[in-house]
Amino acid sequence: DGGITQSPKYLFRKEGQNVTLSCEQNLNHDAMYWYRQDPGQGLRLIYYSQIVNDFQKGDIAEGYSVSREKKESFPLTVTSAQKNPTAFYLCASSIYGGLVTGELFFGEGSRLTVL
């Protein structure tokens, strides 16, 4: 079945360590996104990519980095520079970068906890 796969589902990290969250999609979608979700808050955009080898900062990009070397993959690295990294991270994709239909398809999320 087509979909978006995020891994790992749960991750624990010590302060000062970088960690990479994986996101793979087999929907043949052009655009991919990373969102952060904190309790009681809406989703906030970290990075997005409309096409391969191109990506743009979202609203809260500081302390994060991404790459888009393949259409199917959009990994997110949470660096030690991110001051408050404990959160639920959601990867999403859309058919077109312009969100013509408005539909984002989300993965199941990765919960990162910094000890």
Place this chain on the structure above:
Amino acid sequence: GQQLNQSPQSMFIQEGEDVSMNCTSSSIFNTWLWYKQDPGEGPVLLIALYKAGELTSNGRLTAQFGITRKDSFLNISASIPSDVGIYFCAGPRMDSSYKLIFGSGTRLLVRP
């Protein structure tokens, strides 16, 4: 900047009751989207609205695009336990349709 305000923040209702929630903004939106997030999962699109005044149904769910284009409503009829989750409204930002703005969500709990 643009913001979406959802209310209520949470609801605890009896199974079988109808539910109504809304989303408002001080800015105009050309598209309104309603997503549902089950616990521990990613959000799933329920309904998309593209025209002011539009009323769209999806099973027991009905959503409306406000005439002023600054608000939207989602109603759930005859709630069941699997309706539990967080409901988000969202819309494309004016500065870029690539970016969605999400409301803070309405958490729905259903008492069997």
